[in-house]
Amino acid sequence: MLEQFVYFSDLLGCIVFAISGVLVAGRLKMDPFGVVVLASVTAIGGGTIRDMVIGATPVFWIHDTTYLYVIFATAVISMISARKAHHLPSFLLPLLDAFGLALFTVIGAEKALSYELPAVVAVVMGVTTGVAGGMIRDLLAGQIPLVLQKEIYATASILGGLLYTGSIALGVNASWALGIAMIGTLSLRLAALKWHLSLPVFNLRR
C-alpha cells in the first residue's frame, strides 16, 4: 500500500517536473527534441545524479523504463495542449510542483538511508533529488538556476530531509516519517508561495 502510493506519487512528481521543463523549453522556442530533453532532465536529473554519486548504477530509470515512457508522453501531451493550459486553475501547477518536491526529497533521503549512508548524506541526497533536475533545466536554458537566488524552495526540501531522517533516527516508522516530512516541506513551500517569503540574500555586489 505505502509502496504503491510512493510509486504512483513518484510518477506524478515526474509528470509535474516534466511539465515545468516543457514550459521552459517553449519559452525558448526549442524544437521537439529540446522539449523532451528539458522535460527529462527536470524529471529525472536529480535522481540520476543521486544514483551516480552513491554508486547505485545502473540508475533507477534504467531498471524501470516506465519513467521514460511517462516523461515522453507528458512532453507530447503538453506540447499539444499547452496553449489551452489557461483553462487550468492557476494554483494547480505550483501545488503539484510542491508535492513533487516534497516527495522527491523523501525518496532521495530514503534511498540514501537504504544504502546505510549517514543522516547528513541522506539530507543532501534528498535535496539533490528534489532540486538538481530543475537546476540542470535552468543551465540548459541559459539561466542561472532560480533556486540559488530566491524563493524558499530548496529550504523547504532541506526541512523535509531533516524531518525524514530525524524521524527515522528517532524510531518513527517509515509511513509516519514520510507523512511528517511531506507535510513539513509542503507547508513551508506553500506558505512561501502564498506570502512571497524569501530568505535574505547574501550580497557582496558593490
Next chain:
Amino acid sequence: MLEQFVYFSDLLGCIVFAISGVLVAGRLKMDPFGVVVLASVTAIGGGTIRDMVIGATPVFWIHDTTYLYVIFATAVISMISARKAHHLPSFLLPLLDAFGLALFTVIGAEKALSYELPAVVAVVMGVTTGVAGGMIRDLLAGQIPLVLQKEIYATASILGGLLYTGSIALGVNASWALGIAMIGTLSLRLAALKWHLSLPVFNLRR
C-alpha cells in the same frame, strides 16, 4: 573486421568532434587548456555520461588511453593549422560530423544492448553518446545547446537508434544493423543540411 572498422571509425568520430570543440574554443579566444577541454568534452563527453549512467565504470577512455592521445593530438594540430582550414572543401567537416553522429549513436545503443538493457534505454543511450558531448561544449561556451533549438540533428540520432535496436530485435545481424542505422542517420542528417530542414519549434513565447 567489423570490430576494427568500428574502432577506427570511433577514433575518426572523436577527431571530428574534437575539431568542432576546437573551433568553438577559438571563437571564444580560449587558452590552449580551454581548447583541449572543449575538444575533450565534445569528443568523449557523451560516452562518459552514458558509461556513468549505466554503471560501466571506469569509463571507456580510462581502459583505452588511445582516445585521450588522439584528442590531444587533434587539438594541437588543429590549433596550429586552423587558420589554413579554408583550404579544405567546406562540405568536409559537416559530412564527417554527420558520420561521427551516426557511428556514435550506434556505438552507444550497442553498448546498452550489450549490458542487456531495454531497447528504449538503448535508443536513449545512442542519442546521449551522439549529442551530449556537443551539449556540454555549448554549455562551457556560454551558449544554449544548439541541438535543443534547431536543425534535425538529434532527430537523426534518434532515427539511427530506433533503426539499430529495431533491426537487432528483428534478428538482423550486427553488421547489417549497423549499416542500416548509419545509412538512416546519415541520409536524414545530410538531407537536413542540404535542404535546411528543421522541425517546427514549440513556441510559448508571448
Next chain:
Amino acid sequence: MLEQFVYFSDLLGCIVFAISGVLVAGRLKMDPFGVVVLASVTAIGGGTIRDMVIGATPVFWIHDTTYLYVIFATAVISMISARKAHHLPSFLLPLLDAFGLALFTVIGAEKALSYELPAVVAVVMGVTTGVAGGMIRDLLAGQIPLVLQKEIYATASILGGLLYTGSIALGVNASWALGIAMIGTLSLRLAALKWHLSLPVFNLRR
C-alpha cells in the same frame, strides 16, 4: 604523518575553494542555499567527477562526512564575516587557493594511480580534481569558466600532475613526489599571479 598532513591539507583546500564559491555567490546576490551549493560544488565538485568517472563510488565525501561539515561551516562563517574580509592581507586567498590547487592535483593523480590507472589518466584526474569544481561554480554562476580563458591555472595543475606521476614512475617515494609536484604547481601558479603571465590565446574570432 604524511597521511595526516595530506588529510588536513585536503580539508584546508576545501575551505579555501568553498570560500571562493561563497564570494561568487555573494556577487550574484544568492540566498543562503545558493551560497552553500556554490561553496560545495567548488570544494568537492572536481573530486566527485573524478570518483564517478573512475567508478570509485560512493564518492569520497559520502564515506567521510567531515568534508560536508567543513564546507557548511565555512559557508556560514564566510557569510557572517565576509564584509570584514578587507582586514585580511590581500595575498592570503590567492596563496591558499594556489596551495589548494597544488594539493588537489596531487590527491587526484594519487587516487588514479592507487586504482592502477595509466599515467596519462592520472594527470587528467589530477587536473579534474584541481579545476573542475571551479568550472561548475562558474557555470552555475552563468559565466564561461575563467580557467578556460586565461591565467596559468590549469597549466600549473597539469605541471603538478606530470611531476607527480613522473616522479612515481621514476621510483621516487610518495612524500618526495608530493613535495616536488606541489612545489612545481605552486611556483608556476604564484609566478603567473605575480607577473600576470598568461598563455597566448587561440583566437579564431573574425
